[in-house]
Amino acid sequence: MNRSMLLAAVLAAATLAACDRQPTVVNVPATTVAVPGPAGPQGATGSQGNDGSKGDTGKTGDGTTLIVVPPAASAPAN
Numbered sequence: 001m002n003r004s005m006l007l008a009a010v011l012a013a014a015t016l017a018a019c020d021r022q023p024t025v026v027n028v029p030a031t032t033v034a035v036p037g038p039a040g041p042q043g044a045t046g047s048q049g050n051d052g053s054k055g056d057t058g059k060t061g062d063g064t065t066l067i068v069v070p071p072a073a074s075a076p077a078n
Helices: 002-017
Strands: none
């Protein structure tokens, strides 16, 4: 009786291990890509705005260059 139970258990394990399971197919949705359509009709041409008043022209420089150096970073306070 003991051998028949062992034989039945081994046979059941071998039978279950030998089953050919179908692979699971997972359908991944395709990536949606926006494709621009054809260009629409040209819009109506509006009126151009008014020209503002012109300011006085500036005077030319004297050829000197001014370099502004930022202040040195202070040490962090602990």
